[in-house]
Amino acid sequence: MHDGETLMAAAERSGYRWPTVCGGLAECGTCAVRIVGAAPDGLPPPAAPEADRLATLPDRKLHPDAGFRLACQLRPAAVDGLVVHKKGVRPAR
Amino acid sequence: MTVIGERTGLERTMAFGADVIPRERFTSVAFLELEYERLWGRVWQIACRLEEIPNPGDFVEYTIGDRSALVVRDATGAVNAFANTCPHRGTRLGDGCGSFRGEIRCRFHGWRWDLEGNNTFILDDHEFPPMTDEETALAPLTVDTWGGFVFIHFGADPEPLLDFLAPIPALMDPYRPERMRYTGLKRTIMPANWKVVIDAFNEGYHLSATHPELLQWKDDAALEYEVYATHTRYGGAGEPKPSPRLGIDPSEVDQTELLARKIQDLIDNLPGYFGPDDLAALGEVARTPLPEDVTAGDYYLNRRRTGAVARGLDWTHLSDEQVLGGDDVLMFPSVLGPAVAGGWFLYRCRPNGMDPNSSIFELWTLDERTVDAPETPMPEVQVFPDPKAHDWGLIVNQDVDNFEAIQTGLRVPGRGLHWNRRQEMGVRRFHEVLDRYLFDAPT
Structure with missing residues (x-):
């Protein structure tokens, strides 16, 4: 991952298609990932648009104890040990 | 040669046969006056x-x-x-x-x-x-x-009502609308032309941008659209399935989670879609792990059918699709919405006086009753002066939040508008039929 790059942008640069409807504007919530295990220290907290969208994310009802982030906003470059779960990530054609 | 739209002076606003749609249809007082005279004075x-x-x-x-x-x-x-x-x-x-x-x-x-x-x-x-x-x-x-x-x-x-309505009765009689009763009736003034509101509910093309959370269980690309002489329908896609826009492989889909998403979304975010008796049973289904090798669709279908039997409703004549997904129909000109076995969720919208930029909007929720159910007093009509100050449920809130932006945007002088040939075919049909009334367009 490059510095300052979002998770979704890094995946797209690496040749993957990441699920999104709004195209990375923190509006649709479609790109959300579930954090597997504990979130590593130093992970930057969500800023306003991401936090607002996460607050109403339907996934939270299904996994009330899990942590969620938006892949279009999350910039994890400087952090080691982050594992996320996401369905629908595919090699771009 | 027949000259259509003669004498109205508003021929330039016609949608019939037009590639781009004039904005004036939604914003002009003269167009509204023509609607009152030529549509509302002459339509069921x-x-x-x-x-x-x-x-x-x-x-x-x-x-x-x-x-x-x-x-x-x-x-x-x-x-x-x-x-x-x-x-x-x-x-x-x-x-x-x-x-x-x-x-x-x-x-x-x-x-x-x-x-x-x-x-x-x-x-x-x-x-x-x-x-x-x-x-x-x-x-x-x-x-x-x-x-x-x-x-x-x-x-x-007027022509006989059933001639005007065809094929709506044939399509909708199986749901037994005559046995349905209101569970709610809400009214407000919407800050948009009445046709903006009708058009907004007459297509599934807006689901991905306006209701993105629905794509987790609704295959919006599978919705089918039909237009008739006067009315329109869309429907299908009742089987819970993620939208192909999300790129999720069928093998990745957790069927229990899929069904829970569908039921929980409809219960929490579209209040009134399920009647009170349906709600309790379905809430439990949403919290129950599915048996192995059972798809969300099959399980849901079975639970809805057995639930109906338990409540004394006869759905044996209804197809699986009518129990799962239902039909979303427009009864031209002013009433539309989705019916599914057990109920009908309807919007009515009509002009508000001489203001082309607002409309009288109602949300009617109807619930099927058994044939021998005693009549009960209908619920009070709830009137909300400000549509944005009322919580209609997330899904309708998302639509309501769009209306002011659509109408103010339409008033910006600009080029003509465009309709998707497949997913917005019902929108086009609605406007063509309107032009039949207004301009004698040969639809």
């Missing part, structure tokens, strides 16, 4: 439901622009409709809804009529020049019913 329209006037003397006033109709249940149980104006000096006779005690009476000079509209009393009638019974009766309007809805027509010699 839903005035109310029969359950709103259960007893002799009960009435509902239905208004559209300056026109006002009084829909009245008479002593024989029949439903009559009259122009809501006194033949003497013109006073409006009924206001909103209520009950006449045996006779209709004018507040101004006390003239009276029976519930069939015949005059029964004129004070000092010998002092009037000769008047016929027809002249002193309330002016009758054509009225008919289908599916528990009362339709009226303000014009002369």
Whole structure:
């Protein structure tokens, strides 16, 4: 991952298609990932648009104890040990 | 050659045969005036439901622009409709809804009529020049019913209601709308032209941007669209399935989670879509892990069908698709919404006076009752002055939040608009049929 790059942008640069409807504007919530295990220290907290969208994310009802982030906003470059779960990530054609 | 749209002076606003759609249709007072004269004065329209006037003397006033109709249940149980104006000096006779005690009476000079509209009393009638019974009766309007809805027509010699409605009765009778009763009736003023609102609910193309969370279980790309002579339908895609726009492989789909998403979304975010009896059973389904090798669709279908049997409803004649996904139909011009086995979620929208930038909007939720269910009083009409201040449930809130932006954007002088040929075919059809009324377009 490059510095300052979002998770979704890094995946797209690496040749993957990441699920999104709004195209990375923190509006649709479609790109959300579930954090597997504990979130590593130093992970930057969500800023306003991401936090607002996460607050109403339907996934939270299904996994009330899990942590969620938006892949279009999350910039994890400087952090080691982050594992996320996401369905629908595919090699771009 | 037939010249269509002659004499109106508004030919430039036609959608019929146009590649780009003039914005004026949604913003112009002249267009609205033409609609009042050529559409609303000449089309069957839903005035109310029969359950709103259960007893002799009960009435509902239905208004559209300056026109006002009084829909009245008479002593024989029949439903009559009259122009809501006194033949003497013109006073409006009924206001909103209520009950006449045996006779209709004018507040101004006390003239009276029976519930069939015949005059029964004129004070000092010998002092009037000769008047016929027809002249002193309330002016009758054509009225008919289908599916528990009362339709009226303000014009002369309307086509038979069932001819106008075809094929809606054939499509929707299996859901037994005549056995449905209101669970809610909400009203507000929407800050958008009435056609903006109708159009917004008449396609699934807006799901991904306006309701992105639905794509987790709704295959919006699988929705099928049909247009008829006057009305439109879309539907299908009832099987819970993520939208292909998300790129999720079928093997990745957790069926329990998929079904829980669908049911929980509909329960939490579209209140009124399921009736109260459905709710309890479905809430439990959403919390139950599915048996192995059972798809969400099969499990849901089975639970809905057994739930109906337990409640005494006969759905044996309904197809799986009618139990799973249902039909979203537009009853031209002003009522549309999705029906699924057990109920109907309907929007009605019509113009608001002479303001092309606002409309009278209603949300009706209807729930199927058993054939022998006792009649219960209908719920109070809830009126909300500010549509954005009311919580309609997330899904309708998302639509409501769009309307002001759509209308203010439409008022910006700009180029013509564009419709998707497949997913917005119902929108185009609605406007073409409107042009049939307004401009004699040969649809």
